[in-house]
Amino acid sequence: MDDAKSRTRRRILEVAAELLERDGGQALSTRAVAAAAGIRAASLYQLFGDKDGLLSALAVHAFDLYLARKQTLSSSGDPVEDMRRGWDMHVDFGLRHPAFYVLMYGTDRPGRRPPAAQEAQELLMTFLGRAAAEGRLRVPPVLAAHLVLAAVTGVTLSLIGVPESDRDPEVSPRMREALIDALTTDTSPAPEPTLAARALTLDATLGEADPATVPLRPVETALLRDWLQQLAR
Known part of the structure; x- marks a missing residue:
């Protein structure tokens, strides 16, 4: 996307966000957004497709x-x-x-x-x-x-x-x-951690460990973590 389109897209999102927070989603329309952004409705459609596309972009924002x-x-x-x-x-x-x-x-x-x-x-x-x-x-x-x-x-x-x-x-x-x-x-x-607590702790430790430091193949580590999660239930 070139700079001009990027600026226009950002402007539309800023205006749409302001209208959304002020009036709510039901009141938001592509026509109102285009008018507030000072652009043609066709330009909005080119960038977002339709209102659903605009709402999806707003959700990302x-x-x-x-x-x-x-x-x-x-x-x-x-x-x-x-x-x-x-x-x-x-x-x-x-x-x-x-x-x-x-x-x-x-x-x-x-x-x-x-x-x-x-x-x-x-x-x-x-x-x-x-x-x-x-x-x-x-x-x-x-x-x-x-x-x-x-x-x-x-x-x-x-x-x-x-x-x-x-x-x-x-x-x-x-x-x-x-x-x-x-x-x-x-x-x-706890003075004596339960089996489930021990399993959870080891599973979390394996999840944070550098794979290069674990003396198991990836498939073995995955299997071990699956067993630990079963024990933790």
Whole structure:
């Protein structure tokens, strides 16, 4: 894409994002976006195809904004505390950008999630992998990630649907703590870790290890990790 088209595309996305946050997705139209951007509707269609194409590009833009904020979260040294901070940041982003959030998580199409969504998932897996490596997870990191994402998106979408003046400030922290209690162990290690805890810790350690340092062939490592995940259930 040449510079002129790139600038036009960026301008359209900026205008569309402003209209989306101001008026919501239902009020967003290609005609309104083109008029606000000072371009012909034909130019918008050439770049995005139709309204669905524009919304898909906006979802990518929204995930990029979310990911940029997520990447500012540095590790606190406590993986469970990092889970809390990540949860709070997620909910805060959704409440600050409700129209974006609904576009990202409320109307997602199977197989159509933007690449930035996968990067956000990988960041979550990094925090959970650290918790598992320290023996703090009760379930495998992949399952924990699914549970965390289901819970935090459910809470955020629920809060978005309630007028700000009627939102109960206890909903998000109570759900967060209930989930963390269900997924993690106490800060002090158990005197005799269970078989499941040992399996989770070894699996997480293998996942973070440099393959060159593991004295197993890749297929053997994959098989071992599969067995460990079975033992952790």
